[in-house]
Amino acid sequence: MTVRVRFAPSPTGMFHVGGARSALQNWIYAKQQGGVFVLRIEDTDAARNKPEWTEGILSALDWIGISRGSYEGPYFQSANAGEHRAAAARLYDSGRAYYCDCTREDVQARTGSQYQGYDGYHRDRGLGPGPGHALRFRTPDEGTTVVVDLIRGEPTFENKLIEDFVIARGDGSPVFLLANVVDDMTMGITHVIRAEEHLPNTPKQQLLWEALGVKPPIWAHVPVVVNEKRQKLSKRRDKVALEAYRDEGYLAGAMRNYLMLLGWAPSGDREIVPWSVIEDEFRLDEVNLSSAFFDEKKLRAFNGEYIRALPVAEFIDACQPWLTGTGTIAPPPWQSEEFDADAFAAVAPLAQTRIAVLSEIVPNVDFLFLASPLIDEAAWTKTMKDGSAELLDDAVAAFEALESWDAESLKSTLEAVGAERGLKLGKTQAPVRVAVTGRTVGLPLFESLEVLGRERTLTRMRAARLRLV
Numbered sequence: 001m002t003v004r005v006r007f008a009p010s011p012t013g014m015f016h017v018g019g020a021r022s023a024l025q026n027w028i029y030a031k032q033q034g035g036v037f038v039l040r041i042e043d044t045d046a047a048r049n050k051p052e053w054t055e056g057i058l059s060a061l062d063w064i065g066i067s068r069g070s071y072e073g074p075y076f077q078s079a080n081a082g083e084h085r086a087a088a089a090r091l092y093d094s095g096r097a098y099y100c101d102c103t104r105e106d107v108q109a110r111t112g113s114q115y116q117g118y119d120g121y122h123r124d125r126g127l128g129p130g131p132g133h134a135l136r137f138r139t140p141d142e143g144t145t146v147v148v149d150l151i152r153g154e155p156t157f158e159n160k161l162i163e164d165f166v167i168a169r170g171d172g173s174p175v176f177l178l179a180n181v182v183d184d185m186t187m188g189i190t191h192v193i194r195a196e197e198h199l200p201n202t203p204k205q206q207l208l209w210e211a212l213g214v215k216p217p218i219w220a221h222v223p224v225v226v227n228e229k230r231q232k233l234s235k236r237r238d239k240v241a242l243e244a245y246r247d248e249g250y251l252a253g254a255m256r257n258y259l260m261l262l263g264w265a266p267s268g269d270r271e272i273v274p275w276s277v278i279e280d281e282f283r284l285d286e287v288n289l290s291s292a293f294f295d296e297k298k299l300r301a302f303n304g305e306y307i308r309a310l311p312v313a314e315f316i317d318a319c320q321p322w323l324t325g326t327g328t329i330a331p332p333p334w335q336s337e338e339f340d341a342d343a344f345a346a347v348a349p350l351a352q353t354r355i356a357v358l359s360e361i362v363p364n365v366d367f368l369f370l371a372s373p374l375i376d377e378a379a380w381t382k383t384m385k386d387g388s389a390e391l392l393d394d395a396v397a398a399f400e401a402l403e404s405w406d407a408e409s410l411k412s413t414l415e416a417v418g419a420e421r422g423l424k425l426g427k428t429q430a431p432v433r434v435a436v437t438g439r440t441v442g443l444p445l446f447e448s449l450e451v452l453g454r455e456r457t458l459t460r461m462r463a464a465r466l467r468l469v
């Protein structure tokens with residue numbers, strides 16, 4: 001039997017990191033089993049779906065390594081509407097489903113003030129189809145439904161506790177529970193790997209498989225991803241969009257490595273490992289049952305390590321979208337003709353060891369390309385103290401006298417200027433840094449000055465000096 005798994009997102013918003021994790025788990029499982037990964041877009045909720053969300057899913061999957069053309073699909077659930085209706089009709093014809101026109105209020109009036117689920121009122125009343133008549137599945141009165149779950153063992157559900165649930169609405173349209181099952185059936189899905197939040201649906205869905213006469217799949221319900229307060233990640237509260245991480249400059253490799261560590265770890269106390277190791281070692285049945293904390297700080301640190309591991313040329317390439325501004329990435333503060341690729345290449349190795357996400361490249365190098373630096377006023381006020389004007393005067397004079405404009409000479413020269421005042425290098429270089437780069441932190445100063453060049457450095461120092469009059 002060929003293993004067939006599917007990833008079945010609903011295109012109702014930005015693509016969620018939790019979804020990316022499920023997709024990767026499905027992807028790896030299929031690969032390990034020599035199986036097939038199917039992508040199905042569950043687009044039946046017409047009011048909430050937008051084509052751009054579908055495009056977002058496809059491109060986010062592509063970015064994370066599940067590339068277009070390397071899987072089966074995408075299929076669209078809406079294209080399968082005929083099958084969904086046919087399945088509903090089969091269940092009705094075989095007596096496994098019946099019509100009901102009760103409102104919630106009707107049920108409540110019959111059973112007491114609190115709605116505890118449907119009471120089975122129409123089970124044997126023979127109501128036929130008609131507008132406003134929902135179709136309900138007749139759940140067994142006795143016995144249990146045992147689902148085989150690769151992560152959870154065999155969760156067992158008492159059938160008598162499962163209400164006769166709706167499978168098609170009053171307008172005849174099948175609901176998610178049924179459409180999802182029928183699609184999995186039609187697509188020959190053998191393993192359903194999905195988020196834990198669907199576990200309550202699973203006994204109902206398994207009953208539908210059985211009632212439709214097909215052997216149910218093996219399930220795997222993966223624990224949810226939570227924030228630092230142990231709340232389920234939510235798109236209203238947390239940064240969850242994979243695209244947002246991508247645009248901030250997370251590397252796909254770091255992201256997918258990190259996502260796979262949510263609830264699982266490779267052997268040997270390692271966290272940062274080549275993707276091939278994850279593909280070899282990952283085991284669904286080793287996934288932790290407790291919810292997994294999505295720790296953005298840790299992801300940042302991870303990403304920094306991935307950035308540092310890149311060959312410099314690749315790092316330079318990887319920075320390009322932020323240096324030019326493409327697609328959803330904002331343009332940098334300089335004009336494209338101001339950009340100097342050689343100057344960038346000269347400082348790139350210095351930046352590479354310091355930034356955690358690629359977008360941070362921009363504030364680190366903007367001083368090189370802008371005609372005058374973007375002065376951070378708070379940094380200016382904090383740094384420019386009594387004596388800064390004189391210090392800048394002396395530094396300008398000493399730099400003007402330099403024969404060779406290189407980092408080492410610049411450093412020893414400024415060190416000497418500071419020493420005359422009894423200042424350590426750190427204190428001496430702060431006003432120079434703010435004057436030249438506009439900021440208190442950044443790339444190593446003397447290398448920066450070397451690349452910026454004599455004229456521009458001195459012009460900026462003189463301009464700062466004038467502001468201090």
Ligand code: GLU
Nearest residue numbers: 008009010042180194198
């Ligand atoms: N469209 C559903 C979701 O995004 C899929 C559920 C499933 O994987 O079965 O939650």
